[in-house]
Amino acid sequence: MLGGLVSASTEALGGSRFSLLNVLPATVVVTAVVVFARAGAYSPNEPLRFDHVLPEGKRDALAIALFGLAALLCGILLRPFETALVQLLEGYWASPSPIAGLVPATVERHRRRRDDAKTVAEFDFTVPPPGANSTLRELAHHDRRISRVVRMKSRAEKVRDTYPTDDRLAAEHLEAAAQPTDLLPTLLGNVLRRGERVAGDRYGLDMMVVYPRLYPHISDRLESAVARQFELITSTASLSISFGLLSLATTPLLARLDPWSAAPLLAGALSLLAYRGAITASRGHSRLLATVFDLHRFDLAKAMHYELPGNPRAEYELNKDITDFLRPGSVAPLRDHETLESKDFKHPDGA
Template sequence: MLSAFWGAVGGKLADRWSAVATPALVFWLGGLGAWIYHRRGEHRLDSDTHWLTHQSAAAQIALLLAALLTVAASGVLVAAITSPVLRLLEGYWPRWAGPMTRLLTRRALRRAGLDRDSLQAARARLRSQPTPADRALVARLERRHRQRPVAPADYLPTSVGNLLRAAETRPTIRYGLDTVVVWPRFWLVLPDPTRQALLAARSRLDVAVGTAIWSVAFCAFSPLAWPALPVGLGLVAVSVAVTVPARARVFADLIDATFDIHRTALYQQLRLTPPVGPADEPAGGRVLTTLLWRGTYPPALTYTEPTDPGAQTS
C-alpha cells in the first residue's frame, strides 16, 4: 500500500546511485564472463583486446562511454521496476490472474486455520504437561500467526504479502490508526534515527528484490554460457524464498515498533489529546484518521497547547 511513499523518500542521491550502479556492474561483468566463455578462452580474448588497443583514442572513449551508459541505464531500469516487482511478490496481481489469486489466498487461509488449531492444541499440552518440543512449536506457530493479517478479507496470495499486510493493518486494530492515511504525517514527526532505520530496512528489502530481477536477467546469457541458467535460477530461488521474506520481516517489525513507540507524537503535533488508556486507543485513532482523511472534526474536539517539535515522545 505504501510503495509510492517509500519510492519517494528513498535516501540520498549518492546512496541511491551506489545501490543502482553496483548490482548493474556485477551483472554486466557476469555477462562479460559469459561472453569470454562463449569465445572459448584466452586466445580469442587476446585478439579482441588487440583490436581494442589499436582503435583511436576517440573510439576507445566512445566505447567506454557506451559501456558506462549501458550499466547506468540498466541500473536505472531495474530500480524503476523494483517497486512493481515487489508488489507482484506481495500478491497484487492483475485482474486476469484472479483465479490464481483466489486459489492461493484460500490456500493461505486454510494454512492459517490449521496453524491456529495446532497452536491451540500445543498451548493446551503446555498447560498440562510442558515439553521442550511443545514450547518450540508454540513459539514457531505464534511467530507465523503474527506474520498474517487478522481479518480473512485482508489476506493476500503470498507469504510476503501477508507479512507486510499484517504490519500495515496491525496499527488499525491496536490503535485505530489507518497506516496508509496517517503515514505521510507520521513520517514528518518521527525522530531522525527512526526514519533512517526504516529507510535502511526498506532499502535492504529493495536490494533483495533487485537481486531477484538481476538474476532473472542473468539467465538471458545462457545461450553464451549454459551455466548462466542454473546460476540465475538458483539466485532467483534464494532471493524470493529466503532473502526477500527475511528482509520483509525486519521491515514489518520496524513498522510495528514505530507505531508502538512514537504514535503519540502524531497526536501531540496535531495538537490533539492522546488517548489516556488502551481502551481509548481504537476510538481515538479512528477520530484522528477521519480528521486527516476527510477533514471532519468531531463537535467536542478541542486543541491542546502546542508541543516542542523536537521533543521525544512515546
C-alpha cells in the same frame, strides 16, 4: 576533478544506495549475458573461449564504455520504479498483469498454511504425566514427547505470526464478496502486510493512511533505521528479480551438458536466496514500524491540536476518528464529521 564530479553526481542520485540498488543488479544481468555470448556459451557444440571476452582494439573499448554509460542511464531511469519492484514481489498483481490469474490460487495456499498453523499453535496438546513407578526409559520417552510438542507449536506460531489476520475485515463489516481476505499471494507481501497491520491497528490507526502525517515527527535515529531497513528490502528484492532474469537468460546453457549448464540453476538459487533475504529484512522492518507507532502515536493527535486522551479506550476512539477523516476518498468537511465536529482543540502555549 573527474573523481569529484563523479562523487557529486552519485551523491545527488542517492549515494551508495543508488549504485547498489539501481546500477549493480542491471549490470550483473547484462554483463553475464554479454560475457556468455562473447565466449560462445550459447552454441552447444562449441567450446567456451573466454579469451574472446576481453576487448580487442578500440572498437571493443568503445563498446565497453558505451555499456557502462548505458548501465548508468538504466539505473537513473529505473530509480522511480523501486517501489513497483518491491510491490511485484509483494504480490500486487492486478490486471492486466499476465500473472494476475494466479492470485486466487496463491492466496488460498497461504490461507491454508496460516489456518493450519493457527490450529496447531492454539490446540491444547495434553501429554499424560508419567506414573509414579515409571522406568527411566518411560521418563525419557515422556520428555521426548513434550519436546516434540514444544517444537511443533513453536514452528506453528512462527508461521502463524508471519501472516496478517482477517480481524480488520470483520471489524469493518466488509462484505466477503468484496474482499474475502487480507492475505497477499506471496510470503514477502504477507510479512510486510502483517507488519503494517500490527503497527497501527492496535491503536486504531491505519498505517497506510496516517504514516505520511506521522513521518515528520519520527526521531532521527529511528527514521534512519527505518530507511536503512527499507533500502535493504528494495536492494534484495532487486537482486532477486535480477538473478531470476539471469536464470532465464542462461537457460539455453542447459543444452551444453557440461559444468556451465549449472549457471541457470546457480542464478535461480541466488534469486531465491535474495528473496529469503528480503523476507528476513521485512521482519526487521515490521518491528521498526511497530516501534514508530509505539513511541510516536501521540504526536499525530498533538500535531492536529487535539487534547491527548486520558485512557486507552479514549485513545483508540480518537485514533479511529482521525484515521477515518484522513482516509483517501473522504471529502466531507471537518465540521460535518460525525465525532470530530464536537471535539475542542487544545492549542499549545504561544500558538
